[in-house]
Amino acid sequence: MTPASPHLGILGGGQLAQMLALAALPLGVRVTVLEPDAGAPARLCATHLHAPYTDAAGLDRLAGCDAVTLEFENVPAAALGALEGRVPVRPGRSLLERSKHRVREKRALREAGAQTAPFVAIETGADLDGALAQVGGRGVLKTSELGYDGRGQARVSDGAGLRAAWQEMGHVPCVLEGLVDFEREVSLSVARGPDGAVAFGPLIENVHRNGILRTSVCLEGDAHEAGAREVAGRVAAAWELQGLMTLEFFQLANGGLLVNEVAPRVHNSGHLTQDGGGVSQFEAQVRAVLGLPLADWRPLLPCAMVNIIGAGGQEPDQQPDWAGIDALPGTHLHLYHKAWRAGRKLGHVNLVAPDPATLRGRLAQLEALIP
Amino acid sequence: MTPASPHLGILGGGQLAQMLALAALPLGVRVTVLEPDAGAPARLCATHLHAPYTDAAGLDRLAGCDAVTLEFENVPAAALGALEGRVPVRPGRSLLERSKHRVREKRALREAGAQTAPFVAIETGADLDGALAQVGGRGVLKTSELGYDGRGQARVSDGAGLRAAWQEMGHVPCVLEGLVDFEREVSLSVARGPDGAVAFGPLIENVHRNGILRTSVCLEGDAHEAGAREVAGRVAAAWELQGLMTLEFFQLANGGLLVNEVAPRVHNSGHLTQDGGGVSQFEAQVRAVLGLPLADWRPLLPCAMVNIIGAGGQEPDQQPDWAGIDALPGTHLHLYHKAWRAGRKLGHVNLVAPDPATLRGRLAQLEALIP
Structure with a gap:
């Protein structure tokens, strides 16, 4: 930390970005957010680049920061690609690709020696066969991507329910997790x-x-x-x-x-x-x-x-x-x-x-x- | 407090206004500051009206707030006059007129039943005669207005020093305060x-x-x-x-x-x-x-x-x-x-x-x- 004012870029301008900016200012850090919502919370305490996450001019501005971080996991790959090699993005692409995808995340957690609930990746209809039994007979079907705060989730306890839930989710890639007591x-x-x-x-x-x-x-x-x-x-x-x-x-x-x-x-x-x-x-x-x-x-x-x-x-x-x-x-x-x-x-x-x-x-x- | 977002105006945009704004935002309060310095600290976390404190358009904007406060005592009377009757200014004019003037302040403190050091108002050269004796022989000469952080102050312990200090201050209205142990x-x-x-x-x-x-x-x-x-x-x-x-x-x-x-x-x-x-x-x-x-x-x-x-x-x-x-x-x-x-x-x-x-x-x- 020096009196030279570092400049932090944030992908996203919601309440997490707002509170990141409120914490950054007293450290002498200037903050710029890239956020398409004109009324986003962070606009009140950061420079607001009002543009899509993939906007070239906006990303150019972020590339001029000392480092870029984010407040949500589903950062478009094109945005990361545009910043790559120009400014450190932290966390970086390989971590984000794990954490935004439930199956990759669980596999990478196990590889790192962490424990998870039993799970089965559901990518085709054939993956449904026997899946419930593999996770203990009761489970939660979750979309592999884009779920949060309980959205894109359904509890299932029999094969018919599992099939219905997967259909409800539009047959997108999912993970079936065993219910944990x-x-x-x-x-x-x-x-x-x-x-x-x-x-x-x-x-x-x-x-x-x-x-x-x-x-x-x-x-x-x-x-x-x-x-x-x-x-x-x-x-x-x-x-x-x-x-x-x-x-x-x-x-x-x-x-x-x-x-x-x-x-x-x-x-x-x-x-x-x-x-x-x-x-x-x-x-x-x-x-x-x-x-x-x-x-x-x-x-x-x-x-x-x-x-x-x-x-x-x-x-x-x-x-x-x-x-x-x-x-x-x-x-x-x-x-x-x-x-x-x-x-x-x-x-x-x-x-x-x-x-x-x-x-x-x-x-x-x-x-x-x-x- | 309701989810309807109150709007606070601040005269001044320095670090006190900056920290007022940082504290106001989490309460759901929007903040607008009127401040002539383009690089003032509060610009980073408030709407910054970049204009003199007496700017009519700027004061019109402040008059649209739910209330106006300040971060410094020497608010121009013209600014207060322009806001009067249109928006509550807190603290208000009569308090500000006391607190920005050392002699009025001390008199008003005593009227309120508070104790102060002994003091003599110095407005003409004649006020200097016997002034030091009245405050106990040693004192601090301070300009009645506009002093802060030790500026516009001088310690004095004899009549010649008192006269020299008053001349140094340009013969503006001052107060001589007795030195307190x-x-x-x-x-x-x-x-x-x-x-x-x-x-x-x-x-x-x-x-x-x-x-x-x-x-x-x-x-x-x-x-x-x-x-x-x-x-x-x-x-x-x-x-x-x-x-x-x-x-x-x-x-x-x-x-x-x-x-x-x-x-x-x-x-x-x-x-x-x-x-x-x-x-x-x-x-x-x-x-x-x-x-x-x-x-x-x-x-x-x-x-x-x-x-x-x-x-x-x-x-x-x-x-x-x-x-x-x-x-x-x-x-x-x-x-x-x-x-x-x-x-x-x-x-x-x-x-x-x-x-x-x-x-x-x-x-x-x-x-x-x-x-």
Whole structure:
């Protein structure tokens, strides 16, 4: 870090890019985003190149940055191709090609020594035969690409249901994953600089609702953090990560950790790192991508997060109790400046507290304030 | 707070406006600044009206905001006049007229029941006669307006020196303040909503160097906080504050608190509230100005701040040890994107730690890293 102002490019201008930019500015970093949506959240705190991700002039501008990162996994190959050799893109193409494709991702995870649920790649109708039996009789069919927040997924428990689900998905390449009886879902991020230096975020416990993350909690001294770090570090090294990636795990009753999914970026669960006294995941990604010094980032205080998701309309009774949130000690509001829409992530509330018991009590109150 | 996005106008676009905007965005607040400097820090995270503070078109744009606040005290009267009756300006004109003029300020403080150092207003040469004796024989001559960070000030201890200092200042209206033997300098901010609801920041201990704030520290349970709150609350009510103001105090050996100065805004000493797990002073000002719910804001963790001030050149050995700062646990860098210049505030480093002893130890290390 020097007073010379580094320039960071971001592919995408949504709320993750917005929060990356908010974390970058105090580091002396200027930020430019390439994003086709005129009303995208990051426009408020970054130079906004309002153009498609494959726009040649826009990509030329990004190529003039010191490094380029991203806020979503499905970066068009043409965009990556246009930047290649002109500016470091972190994470890079080979990692993105793994993480955006569920079958390649799971294979590459196993090659790196990580465990996953049993799975079968479904590419032709013939792949359906016996697939359920191979994954334990019950499973989740997921499109190999472009799924997120529970979209492009269906639970299946017999052959007819599996065939129907695949037809419903338009016979695109899918993966059938065995259903796992897990104790809880946890996540952990790892950052790795261009020099190979590695740092970790905290272990975070996650609860989903309707396939979308609802609540995350981070308490000190989670017994499974060391194991999750070990897996994340192994994958980061094997995949030659530059930047930051987040592993979602199923934690089994016997303590085993299966990697469910990898995101090549900051993650919704890590938003709670913004207000707990430590470095945030957003600063960690900025640092890793620009080759700035890195250290493990973790909140110094017990903290949690609850997502604000469009609840199906503009009716006041379906909105969060804004006054109640403000009145609850330790809350930090984060709104993304997005138009209200059912099912859309509109913001989140972080909660910090001096001790875990206080956090748990206030978290229950907070959850009751957000529909 | 509702999902309808309030719009905040700010007179000024320096680092305080920049940090106000960075705190406003997550609240769902859009920010527009009126600022004549094309390279001003706030341009990076707010809509920048690049025009003089008295520009009619710029002021029309601010008049369309939900409320207008400021980051400096010397707002031209013409700007305030142009906004009056069209949009709430918080703090308002009568408070600004007090706080920007040292003599009026001190008189208004005393009327509100606060204590100040002894002082004499110097408006004509005749006012100099006997002035030093009235303030105790030794004093500081300060211009009544436009001084900051130690500029427009001179220590005097005899009549000849007083006359010479006043001549040096061009015979402008001044105040001669008696020199106070204080134990330490402390500050405390108070916010007050349009409805009269009041909330307080923490008591902060400050150390100056060459007239400019160098280090601030905030520890829990400062014995003088209650007294400082009492004074601040009394002044806020008497002055009908809307918004946020900061009182700087001299704390005497007997525990008495003399108000040295009032700033009608967030204050350099309060920067440490950004990273301690609580609400920041910037969020508090935004909330007070927009009439959003307010609560006392204080760090949940012991924290401190060291200013980064241009040390006289571009020579590397006069720059902060950036790598050392990054390597010290608990540091949070805040750079303002300003060009390096001797004596200029370029940024600050916040430091948070799990306990006061750790904070003290690391603060000594941090101070050694910043020239």
